[in-house]
Amino acid sequence: MPFPTAAPVRVRFAPSPTGSLHIGTARTALFDWLLARQTGGQFILRIEDTDRSRYVPGSLEELMAGLRWLGLEWDEGPDIGGPYGPYLQSERLPIYHEHAQRLLDSGHAYESFYTSEEIEAMTKSVGQGDAAEVNRLMRVMPADEARRRREAGVKPAILFKVPLDGETVARDEIRGEIRTPNRTLRDPVLVKSDGFPTYHLAAMVDDQLMRITHVLRGQEWLPSLPFHMLIIRAFGWEPPLFIHPSIFLDPSGKGKMSKRRGSTTDQPTFVRDFRAGGYLPEAVVNWAALMGWGEEGGDREVYTIPELVQAFKLERVRPSPTAVNYEKLDWLNGVHIRMLAPDELARRLVPFMHRAGVAVCRDDLLPLVPLIQQRLTTLDEAPDLLDFFFVPPPPPTIEEMIPKKMTAEDTRAALAASRGLLATLEPFTAEPIEAALRGLAEARGWKAGDLFSILRVALSSKRVAPPLFGAIEHLGHATTLERIDQALALLG
């Protein structure tokens, strides 16, 4: 980047392979990526797969495909490696065990043989509000009981010892200092009894070992920040900067954005839904960036990806929750479609035409692009606008062909006269076609709009179609006359 705004950062996007890539998650990744690119730093993909029970096959592939589609290429990751690998947490288990042992040795952590039921009972006996008292209880177990359980094959969990009093001061770069009384904090689990680390341990260790400078993660982590500061200090490390972008809310703003699979065209939720729904990645990126971030002045809405890299400012990320606004996405998508070079639009339209059963290639589409470019909101609307150029449409109904104030006889006459004119017209291009047809309407005393409407329906079987004269030009002489003849036949 020409103007790095700061020293190079190392940021990481660390999702769990537990499902599809959610747009809110993707937005955090976007902020990461923007920061890395703007400072000439590195964007690292790390996979947090320490909960075997939640693993969803194929989700890692979808995650990477989604990131790539958005254009968020990573510099280090499980597929491409890097100097700080491995980048799959499940392959780093010895590292976590070694670090857990260090905390055990330094007295910052302890083993616990209690069951969840026992802990629950302790909590109930003390009252939920008194975390420090629960901690006191959890930390003691008679030595012989502990030995008995260990010998019986019970595997301990390893917990971090939170100070029983005082307060922990942590800092979120967009919210400032956050102070938490230690007596409200329960000892967090570092290593589960199955031997796998929790996020609290694994993420802190990895961020340190991978030299992460800025941690961007969802707001749901904010309550854990004091734990993380405590853990980092227990290791004697220098903490990275923490930033917690807010969550996405439903369009109503009343609740958290649904995790349920959004229908592809209605309320897309996952990155693949946006893709399937005909949204441009650059529009999705533009839209996502605008939710929870705004440039100084705030008058700018449309950004290309390079412009975003340039303009993004971490300190301007907003801490308040954001309701998603799909209407704005639609608008932005239209804007970005109009910004595309025609051949690029043609190229991107191909898969959507194929999906609709119209077998065309980019070059077939290219001459038609000017007719529809400013009419598209999403790419998947293209087939409905263009199919009649490639596939004979179903015959129109007589009613839709006859304008309100005209009779079937008038309509027939209009069609016949148009046919006569077009049959000999040279050159067969939009301007002469328009001139001829307008002249005809005037000579016969028809409203031009009525004449055009008849022809539009006759040629495309649609009431709404691309501009008539261009459409006639591209349909060509033969097809145009043929369809007019068919319409004439229909009218008897």
Add this chain to the structure above:
RNA sequence: GGCGCAUUCGUCUAGGGGCCCAGGACACGGCCCUCUCAAGGCCGAGACACGGGUUCGAAUCCCGUAUGCGCUACCA
């Protein structure tokens, strides 16, 4: 229950003590342009959650309330 975070038009946001009887955008309404549909242009309606402070002066600072969201061992 405890703790934490948040709160400007319906929505995204600008604004960070006087420039603000609050600016931009989407959506909405009207008009213009117009072969349909769009795109585009112009105009309009629409907000500082509430209550106390601090101050000559508060959307902006402080406190409280309300509301929303999140976390509350062995999900991330």
